[in-house]
Amino acid sequence: MELIVAPRLYSTWSLRPWLVLRRCGADFTTTEIDVYSEAGQAEIARLSPSRLAPLLRVEGETIWDSMAICVWAAERYPEARLWPADAHARWLARSAVCEMHSGFNALRTHCAMGPDHSMVGPDRSDLPGDAGVAQDIRRLVALFMEMRARFGAGGPWLFGEWSIPDAFFTPVATRFRHYQVDLSDFGDDGAAQAYCDALLAQPDFLEWSASALR
Numbered sequence: 001m002e003l004i005v006a007p008r009l010y011s012t013w014s015l016r017p018w019l020v021l022r023r024c025g026a027d028f029t030t031t032e033i034d035v036y037s038e039a040g041q042a043e044i045a046r047l048s049p050s051r052l053a054p055l056l057r058v059e060g061e062t063i064w065d066s067m068a069i070c071v072w073a074a075e076r077y078p079e080a081r082l083w084p085a086d087a088h089a090r091w092l093a094r095s096a097v098c099e100m101h102s103g104f105n106a107l108r109t110h111c112a113m114g115p116d117h118s119m120v121g122p123d124r125s126d127l128p129g130d131a132g133v134a135q136d137i138r139r140l141v142a143l144f145m146e147m148r149a150r151f152g153a154g155g156p157w158l159f160g161e162w163s164i165p166d167a168f169f170t171p172v173a174t175r176f177r178h179y180q181v182d183l184s185d186f187g188d189d190g191a192a193q194a195y196c197d198a199l200l201a202q203p204d205f206l207e208w209s210a211s212a213l214r
């Protein structure tokens, strides 16, 4: 099984399924293609029906799109419990993942994940003063606080135990750190920041960051 990813430094879409496959204990290799170079674009066009990464090559098929790969993994590895066990939590976890997949456009447009997503300190940037970005951050803080309060008792993750939403929101935590966002300015009572700290401390994420910088 091979996961083809875009450059690790920038590709939030690639990080998500990679984290999920690691959580499953799946046996897979990772191939990085520089989709921003001419040669990389030709290569990804040959491999991916959408001409985008990530994609998973498995059992003779190519699964394209980060969300489709995560859904496949949940189906293929039920023992990894990639969705919350509680039905209500599961409905909301899927809503949160879909919201991230299709929304938060201002944050995604104005605040890239890289290039320093494994670092803190002088390389960080100031948050762009865009109204849409502020609105997106307020919404994320509210979402994190609500889900942690309702479902977080069993662990540090959004729904207590680790689940697919945690993969989807890891790039958000890197953006908040990179752009030095003080979440208390956006309504956080501390729960959203604590959740982001947990995301940034995930050993798998630290491994991804280290490999991105090599």
Ligand SMILES: N[C@@H](CCC(=O)N[C@@H](CS)C(=O)NCC(=O)O)C(=O)O
Binding pocket: 006, 010, 011, 012, 013, 014, 035, 036, 041, 051, 052, 053, 054, 064, 065, 066, 067
């Ligand atoms: N909705 C897709 C988005 C994938 C995507 O935008 N991938 C970027 C890299 S992060 C890409 O391949 N860009 C190449 C290009 O635009 O030519 C997913 O979730 O997999």
